Amino acid sequence: MLKGKSIVSIDDVETEDFYEIFHRASIFKKTVKEGKSLELMKGRIMSTFFFEPSTRTRLSFESAMNRLGGSVISVSEAKNSSAAKGETIADTIRMASSYSDIVVMRHPMEGAARVASEFSTVPVLNGGDGSGQHPTQTLLDLFTIWEKYGKIEDLEISLVGDLKYGRTVHSLIKALNRFNNKINLVSPEILQMPDHFLNTLKNRTKINLNSNIDEVLQTTDVFYVTRIQKERFVDLNDYQKVIGSYSFNQELVDRMKDNAIIMHPLPRVDEIDPKIDGNKRAYYFIEAANGVFVRMALIDLILRGGKVE
């Protein structure tokens, strides 16, 4: 049951809640596509605090609340907020929870959302904390896979790119690891998934470390590609070599399974050639669009218990 709960980490969401979120999200997707308007959140207010830049997460949360008939209050920039005057997260959130029914927060420090959830009297949704957690991204990633395959288990999933710093892959692998999935890790040596993180995964037998893209190209169902951050490289020649080896282009796509999908949390740089955007396997924009429906489902399940009306 998600009613009244804060979601700080993907571990806060039970497996059975995953499916409830997916079903609810697909209902909302259909409703929105049919052009129907909803009033489930009429009279309810969401406050959003983005102390770090965000485009997709912020817009999709705000769109989700508006689509549900609720309203949104927000601090547009961190530098305009009381945090700039030295107010603690604890104090900011005490105030925010008296002004709204649900709080969404993104903050540059890890653990910020956990602190917020401890001081808030209303549910807090973590919109990303430093290089820590980003659970709603994971939920929309899982929903996109579920929508395509009707399941999030018995699949072969290849995580490609920056597996060291990318927070989305960390939450995602944690969630996928709850089920029977074969997971391939494809990354340059310096961006491999850290041992301290791998060690936290319970079922490691189906994780294929140090895979290369050619080995997994024809068997993978889901490619989850992440941006390789240029600033992590000391030697730019190394960056060029690495970036070239993970470019999803037409040649690569042609060798994939017919029903494979390519996902990416966006923004992308060079990892995916825009020429393949029209390919049926390109799912990253569908994935981004799903962000709204999954967040609608979450808000509804948390504030209303998701009762069907």
Place this chain on the structure above:
Amino acid sequence: MNEEKVLKINKISDGIVIDHISPGAALEVLSVLKINGRGNLTVSVLMNVPSKKDGTKDIVKVENRKLAKKELDLISIVSPEATINIIEKFEIKDKFKVKIPKEIKNIIKCNNQNCVTNAREPVDSRFGTEIEGGMEKFRCHYCERTMDLKEVRESLMK
């Protein structure tokens, strides 16, 4: 050797004997107990003495001193094999091994500089203990990063 020249460590009447301390860790034990010799307590420290069980060990005896729960937790981190003897009127009143607790509050400072507990937030540090490949790992309740025993010890000595 002339017997008179040997300085013996007498039995203590009341206080604590911390035995089976990892060799060389006695000073760290004293440090976490904030015993620096400037108080009035009589303190005996034996380092790298032969031990049947451990090869060598350290022992710390402190007269007229009790240990709080938090101090036992600190000793368990500095020397997980240590045993505590509570002495009253020359008798061993209680004897037990320290144990690294499942949850550690307000002792460890998270070494992730970007962890929110290192900002001015009004929260206590909180770590959960996990066993990973036979080794203890300490997971920060807030940032969810882990520290190993060595890192935790180093942070306590800072």
